[in-house]
Amino acid sequence: MSMETLGNLLQIAVFGxxxxxxxxxxxxxxxDKTKNISTLRLFVQxxxxxxxxxxxxxxxxxxxxxxNLGDAPRERLLGADLLGNQFPDGLSVPILxxxxxNGRTVTCSVWxxxxxxxxxxxxxxxxxWGTFYSSNGLERIGITLxxxxxxxxxxxxxxxxxxxxxxxxxxxxxxxxxxxxxxxxSFSEKTNKAIGQLRYLIIAAFLILSVILGSQAxxxxxxxxxxxxxxxxxxxxxxxxxxxxxxxxxxILVEVxxxxxxxxxxxxxxxxxxxxxxxxxxxxxxIVLGLVTAGALAFRRFWCRICPLGGLTALFSTFYPFKxxxxxxxxxxxxxxxxxxxxxxVCPTQVTEVYEEKGGDVTVSGCMLCFRCVEMCPYxxxxxxxxxxxxxxxxxxWLEPSESE
Amino acid sequence: xxxxNTQKKYVPELSQKEIDELSNSIKTSSQKIVAETIKxxxxxxxxxxxxxxxxxxxxxxxxxxxxxxxxxxxSGKKIIGYLCLFAPIELILAADAIPxxxxxxxxDATKIGDRVVPVEVCPVIRSTIGxxxxxxxxxxxxxxxxISVLTCDAMTKLGEILTDYTPIWQMTIPRIKDxxxxxxxxxxxxxxxxxxxxxxxxxxxxRKKLRRAIELTQKATKAFRRLQQLRKGNPVIMGRDAxxxxxxxxxxxxxxWTKNTNKLCDELEKRVKNKDWSVPPDTPRVLITGTxxxxxxxxxxxxxxxxxxxxxxxxxxxxxxxxxxxxxxxGVDEWSMNDMLNAIGERYLMASTCAxxxxxxxxxxxxxxxxxxxxxxxxxxxxxYVVRGCMLYAMEYTRVKKVLDQLxxxxxxxxxxxxxxxxxxxxxxxxxxxxMLTARIDF
Numbered sequence: 084m085s086m087e088t089l090g091n092l093l094q095i096a097v098f099g100x101x102x103x104x105x106x107x108x109x110x111x112x113x114x115d116k117t118k119n120i121s122t123l124r125l126f127v128q129x130x131x132x133x134x135x136x137x138x139x140x141x142x143x144x145x146x147x148x149x150x151n152l153g154d155a156p157r158e159r160l161l162g163a164d165l166l167g168n169q170f171p172d173g174l175s176v177p178i179l180x181x182x183x184x185n186g187r188t189v190t191c192s193v194w195x196x197x198x199x200x201x202x203x204x205x206x207x208x209x210x211x212w213g214t215f216y217s218s219n220g221l222e223r224i225g226i227t228l229x230x231x232x233x234x235x236x237x238x239x240x241x242x243x244x245x246x247x248x249x250x251x252x253x254x255x256x257x258x259x260x261x262x263x264x265x266x267x268x269s270f271s272e273k274t275n276k277a278i279g280q281l282r283y284l285i286i287a288a289f290l291i292l293s294v295i296l297g298s299q300a301x302x303x304x305x306x307x308x309x310x311x312x313x314x315x316x317x318x319x320x321x322x323x324x325x326x327x328x329x330x331x332x333x334x335i336l337v338e339v340x341x342x343x344x345x346x347x348x349x350x351x352x353x354x355x356x357x358x359x360x361x362x363x364x365x366x367x368x369x370i371v372l373g374l375v376t377a378g379a380l381a382f383r384r385f386w387c388r389i390c391p392l393g394g395l396t397a398l399f400s401t402f403y404p405f406k407x408x409x410x411x412x413x414x415x416x417x418x419x420x421x422x423x424x425x426x427x428x429v430c431p432t433q434v435t436e437v438y439e440e441k442g443g444d445v446t447v448s449g450c451m452l453c454f455r456c457v458e459m460c461p462y463x464x465x466x467x468x469x470x471x472x473x474x475x476x477x478x479x480x481w482l483e484p485s486e487s488e
Numbered sequence: 489x490x491x492x493n494t495q496k497k498y499v500p501e502l503s504q505k506e507i508d509e510l511s512n513s514i515k516t517s518s519q520k521i522v523a524e525t526i527k528x529x530x531x532x533x534x535x536x537x538x539x540x541x542x543x544x545x546x547x548x549x550x551x552x553x554x555x556x557x558x559x560x561x562x563s564g565k566k567i568i569g570y571l572c573l574f575a576p577i578e579l580i581l582a583a584d585a586i587p588x589x590x591x592x593x594x595x596d597a598t599k600i601g602d603r604v605v606p607v608e609v610c611p612v613i614r615s616t617i618g619x620x621x622x623x624x625x626x627x628x629x630x631x632x633x634x635i636s637v638l639t640c641d642a643m644t645k646l647g648e649i650l651t652d653y654t655p656i657w658q659m660t661i662p663r664i665k666d667x668x669x670x671x672x673x674x675x676x677x678x679x680x681x682x683x684x685x686x687x688x689x690x691x692x693x694x695r696k697k698l699r700r701a702i703e704l705t706q707k708a709t710k711a712f713r714r715l716q717q718l719r720k721g722n723p724v725i726m727g728r729d730a731x732x733x734x735x736x737x738x739x740x741x742x743x744x745w746t747k748n749t750n751k752l753c754d755e756l757e758k759r760v761k762n763k764d765w766s767v768p769p770d771t772p773r774v775l776i777t778g779t780x781x782x783x784x785x786x787x788x789x790x791x792x793x794x795x796x797x798x799x800x801x802x803x804x805x806x807x808x809x810x811x812x813x814x815x816x817x818x819g820v821d822e823w824s825m826n827d828m829l830n831a832i833g834e835r836y837l838m839a840s841t842c843a844x845x846x847x848x849x850x851x852x853x854x855x856x857x858x859x860x861x862x863x864x865x866x867x868x869x870x871x872x873y874v875v876r877g878c879m880l881y882a883m884e885y886t887r888v889k890k891v892l893d894q895l896x897x898x899x900x901x902x903x904x905x906x907x908x909x910x911x912x913x914x915x916x917x918x919x920x921x922x923x924m925l926t927a928r929i930d931f
Contacts, residue, residue, distance in 0.1 A: 117819075
């Protein structure tokens with residue numbers, strides 16, 4: 084075990100080194116200061132995709148619920164053994180990195196919250212093939228929430244802006260739209276705020292739904308067959324949000340791309356029931372993905388305004404009392420601002436507070452800390468990014484590189 | 489465009505002879521004054537940057553630039569004049585036309601303007617009317633159309649009066665800039681002006697052309713900021729020189745201006761290295777704010793401050809004939825036509841600190857600008873310059889004074905007219921103020 088762990092750590096170290104080197108190269112070579120941070124961000128986003136799905140690349144590949152093809156490499160996962168608990172579902176991270184593809188390194192927290200919520204008293208067999216929980220659901224939820232809060236306090240919604248693979252997908256849609264030179268649409272300020280609040284309703288509704296469906300599966304009055312614990316559809320019904328989440332179909336693509344899944348088998352496996360279009364992708368997943376893709380082509384970062392996971396991260400980093408503790412903040416100095424409105428226009432999620440607030444801490448729940456505003460602000464030192472009260476990034480006069488012509 | 493009525497609505501008919509006579513006399517006296525001002529600039533400052541030569545040449549309104557404009561006009565290029573800084577010059581540049589700002593600074597022309605409007609009206613407006621009546625300004629004369637933005641009351645009517653001569657495109661600017669509907673209105677105005685420009689020049693403003701124009705003005709802003717950066721430390725250039733250099737932008741070719749400003753900055757950077765200051769570093773540092781000052785005649789305040797005894801040096805200003813011309817760049821997110829137009833609209837409306845805007849927080853933007861400039865340029869005192877008849881700036885004085893009092897920065901209210909008669913009296917007032925500043929520094 085130790086040799087393999089060492090090997091994995093070495094792989095991660097090499098990969099991290101490559102990322103750092105790439106970041107350095109970008110910082111040196113991208114001369115246009117209005118594209119500096121954006122390019123770096125794109126690079127980080129892409130670099131994180133293999134890192135997130137690292138579990139697909141190491142060890143023997145296995146298909147879930149298919150013992151003939153070998154076991155999933157659970158023991159290789161980062162969170163396999165956390166705080167003395169067997170924690171085989173991967174580290175809980177506030178990004179849409181789906182639990183469903185086999186061999187994930189990290190897992191979307193929303194899945195864990197739903198799956199562990201009911202039955203919370205139970206230890207026992209896990210959701211994936213050959214997994215076992217040594218602790219009960221409450222403990223597991225505690226770990227999930229604890230990790231989530233810690234990570235939100237650490238870099239807050241920068242997870243959305245810099246790491247989340249679905250954020251990358253939304254950004255790619257922006258790039259595709261740019262190729263066709265089409266302007267983007269914008270929500271009215273009011274609508275955008277309403278959408279931002281809708282996130283919390285969505286997460287609450289799905290958690291409640293998870294309890295209801297979970298209890299039905301366990302207590303016995305099943306709506307659909309095969310939903311008791313350990314049975315075929317159990318993992319669908321305990322995590323209802325995941326059955327509409329637009330990320331799941333994309334995870335299949337990654338899985339197929341990594342060679343960890345045979346797509347033909349998936350198609351053969353399809354039973355044609357409304358909630359099951361493929362191996363573990365429901366038709367709702369695909370419909371929502373279609374809608375979100377269309378939305379992302381019209382609006383910038385369409386999904387990220389409504390994402391319940393982003394909402395949770397924001398909850399733990401931009402609201403009292405977490406607001407006081409969160410480390411990564413966006414700060415504005417009032418006097419330097421001429422209210423030119425650039426920050427408001429370039430914001431991909433249409434956050435208006437950076438423009439409207441007089442000054443001070445302007446990190447709000449809609450902001451995913453992509454720092455596009457910091458990059459585009461033409462006034463020196465007006466906007467600054469603070470990490471633990473230390474300024475790490477400042478708006479620069481992007482016109483300034485004083486090359487004499 | 490509506491058909492122009494041949495009968496003049498406002499302006500009295502002048503005979504050609506009278507026009508020529510008046511115009512020649514003003515021109516002669518003005519050229520004398522310009523020569524004298526520049527001579528004094530050179531003499532009182534032995535250490536004047538050599539690269540200022542280009543801007544001196546440009547400052548001669550009846551010289552090289554007039555010839556260039558007439559030639560460009562002959563070759564089919566259109567000249568588009570504008571009265572306020574809100575005119576989107578990027579669009580004019582993108583349509584291959586030449587933008588020139590046509591506000592007049594001639595003192596004597598006000599007397600001719602008095603025949604149309606009463607003396608209570610702001611002298612900038614009276615002078616511009618007068619200059620047009622006697623065909624004085626080469627830029628005003630050659631303009632194929634004029635963009636008039638309805639900012640202050642006087643400016644609103646000026647556009648109307650000038651319709652007697654030239655096609656005028658009026659743009660309504662919302663007086664409240666901090667709202668969604670205001671921005672929407674303004675961007676619609678920008679779009680309609682774009683159509684007018686395309687119609688007049690016959691050139692379509694394409695995405696590529698507009699992008700090039702925006703990048704051109706961004707480069708100019710970059711050069712301007714470089715110059716401003718140099719004015720933050722010990723004075724390496726006299727304020728009136730810098731102000732003149734900046735002001736030539738409003739009639740010069742943008743690309744050439746950028747090149748020469750960069751040359752000026754190169755020279756100044758060398759001076760900073762050699763610690764070659766134009767005045768002793770303990771000279772009182774002054775900021776000027778208020779009504780615009782236009783070359784050639786209305787240059788008395790900068791000259792007075794920097795030729796007074798004790799001397800002051802102007803390190804920054806907040807007037808729309810100098811720093812505000814170039815302070816804000818157009819920041820484009822995506823280079824689509826739509827976003828570029830939005831960016832242009834926002835740059836002109838929202839970043840502006842013009843006193844014509846009203847807001848419930850008391851034109852906070854202007855206050856913030858002043859505070860930042862005062863801190864950045866280590867200003868010792870502020871001269872609040874107002875010409876008689878400029879109500880908006882006069883009314884904002886108390887607001888500015890209160891803020892500056894809190895910062896413990898003395899501010900002096902200097903009101904004047906378009907006239908040379910009060911120079912002696914102003915000199916005494918400015919010198920008293922500068923003496924007080926010197927005493928504060930010594931203390």
